[in-house]
Amino acid sequence: MTFTRKAIAACLLPLSMAACTSTEKPATVSTVKPVEKAPAPFPSTYKAYPGVATAIRNVTIYDGEGGKIDNGVVFMSGGKISSVGGPDTPIPADIAVFDGAGKYVTPGIIDIHSHLGDYPTPSVEAHSDGNEATSPTTPEVWAEHSVWPQDPGFSRALANGGVTSLQILPGSANLMGGRSVVLKNVYSRTIQGMKFPGAPYGLKMACGENPKRVYGTKGRMPSTRMGNLAVNRQTWIKAQEYRKKRDSGKEFTRDLGMETLAGVLDGEISIQNHCYRADEMALVLDMAKEFGYKVAAFHHAVESYKIADLLRDNGVCSAVWADWWGFKMEAYDAIPENAAILQNSGACVIIHSDDENQIQRLNQEAAKAQADGRRMGIQISDAEVIKWLTYNPAKALGIADKTGSLKPGKMADVVLWNGNPLSVYSRPEMVWIDGALMYDAKDPKRRPVSDFELGQPGEGDVK
Template sequence: MGEGFRRVRSGVAVVTACAMLGACATDGVARPKADGAPAKAAATTPGKAYSRDPFPSTYRPYAGVPTLITNVTIYDGEGGKIERGQILLADGKIVALGQTVDVPAGALVIDGAKKYVTPGIIDVHSHLGNYPSPGVQANSDGNEATSPVTADVWAEHSVWPQDPGFSRALANGGVTTLQILPGSANLFGGRSVVLKNVYARTAQGMKFPGAPYGLKMACGENPKRVYGAKGRQPSTRMGNVAVNRQTWARAAEYKRRWDKYEKEGGEPPTRDIGMDTLRGVLTGEILVQNHCYRADEMAIVMDMAKEFGYKVTAFHHAVEAYKIGDLLKANGTCAAVWADWWGFKMESYDAISENLALLDNAGACAMIHSDDANGIQRLNQEVAKALAAGRRAGMTISDAQAWRWLTYNPAQALGIADKTGSLKPGKMADVVLWNNDPFSVYSRPEKVWVDGALLYDANNPRLRPVSDFELGQPGSGDVK
């Protein structure tokens, strides 16, 4: 096995791996043919400071080759299924899919008999890179638990690209895109970032180009426990809401001053990094991703959002979301849930395994998520559990419809459904070839493409990355 792929997440080795591929989705190493200048930050004028990104994406797709997968069962991610179909990838995009497609000369042809093709899985809630392996205190950078309001912190500034969890999520779970969020000790935890699951030396080299930022918020037990234990507000759920409302009132005033300045000129207001983020939420440029368990609290948060003129894009964990599926649908708010996690604290006790299916049945935008470095490697199996629970309860949901919970709905919640999340011509070729039914515990990814480039191949030792922090596994070539 080539050293570049065995040790792909150590500094020099990333360069080696990229050179072997002939391209690199990072920040200057061995790129594919020129496709324009690197992304540049907007001019550093005082106006629009909240939306200017001083840490822009330098992501560049790996070089791929035109590839046709034929004789395969396809789930398109939006509820469609094609039996014995074909799908063509070229120039980093989905070109065509159907029973037969036109194939360019020289394309790589893969026989997918008895196999399945799906869009790459999207995990809307992850802490990879912020809580990386090895899991030691020195690497614990996911939660700035020093104040209930830390809207000024950005998760990307803690992302360690060498976290072996990224490789595991790609190879074991077929995860091609993920949102990295700050932790949930704070009412306002800071900005989240959306990453492509590619090898890079820097967080900027992994940033999903054009993806909106998110704002991590939290309600319930976590913030009241963390700060109440310090003898400060909030120590109750009403304290949570009070601090939230006061902070949003400050943000509205901050926005008013900046709006006035941008319209009329004069002396610019004093810049506040945290308020920049909240102003971005109030203008709709930054999406609220809210940790919340109880149905009553989710309803209160949606009312608070109306009071201050913003929208909650998604509630995460949301174990009681099944109680308010109609409210979520009416407010256009998604719910990201687990299949069957429950009982680890009081606000998680009223969970039911039919949650995801009931939300879908109510017409709400619903999806699976991990919040876990192990769970991200088997999100397909988590959906299989939720799907089985829904069917036992009498709901008719096809496998193809359930795949929306893994790809298209998360893409909607991240504001990137026009780019990825389903197999439609013109979208990014983020694709997984499964060796069998992807809802079986016996199935796993055989090949994974990101932007049409083959980044994982179970049959090619050179494309089976192993981290510096893992011993070799039987069959990997590292163990005799």
């Protein structure tokens, strides 16, 4: 398939995408009786690009769940992984076969923390759509309603980083910043056309310096960490009351923010929590127990190593950097061995980006974190480190049954690397999404390019 402008337009006619909600100042929409759930607004219209049955043979395979196969075969058909095995794995006749001698295959990389689209490139004020910094709690907003599908960062993440899925989050100015959305990293004219089918929504929350700095300087609450917790708890109390009214069978007034929070309390929306300090993460876990919800992952989490056992026992993942630190006080006590200590303690580790450039080299970030652990005597296999980029983020996003590892029946989201993916010298050679070859380093035409990147016509071209 060639990604010309006409071809893209033809392929994308059926595509489209979905939604997210929020709270605080009640956004009254209508008064309804809760008879049955209405269809979700802004539904995903994602349809996989066309692909062909394909086998990759003679490759080193990291299956995404900690397994490794030497001289293996990956076979995909109908957009799914059909089989993964050793050199004796049968390959059907009359299919596309790639010989990967000396090369490596992994599942597609998943970035659990991205702002592509809601802080797109070029980074100008007009594109700053990630923070609704008008109230400490804005669960009524949905990140997908800010995402610009033509952000050139999407294709960079695909081609340079092998990223096949990613979660787009609102920013962290707010205690409750709004709903996140999970995308398939394909070119589409609409955000609905990128929306990962069946992926749960997330609620972005933030603790620490950002909310108290943004609102405290305006003379508003919160201005302290205790204010952060107080506003959060009071808002969850309101959400409990709203949920009770919703379930009572009586008429109630819809509130977009409270719908999101009630969805969290129902267990349908995951909590993705920006948090740096260990003491605050512990407080958030206690608050989650108080109101009966679960935190899926702490993001940034530079002090997770201090409470690795607590995070392990509560089943909470830490989405971390390899070595970013010191850019504010709550990031000061970071250590480069954070990920390794978490892994060694049996806790869930994820390497994330939070950056339009770092998303292009998450494999290198994971390798740095692995090496930092090795220097302190913690040995973590390459196959296990790949899990930080594939299965673990899929698990924290609630999509591990669909993607994140090379298991038969899962989406054929696959990267062929030209060398060990944990080497600084390696990069993606081919990337498949749902079995469709979306990038080929040897074929310049097989790379999605947004209309924005095609430039503007000169005066002589304007009719």
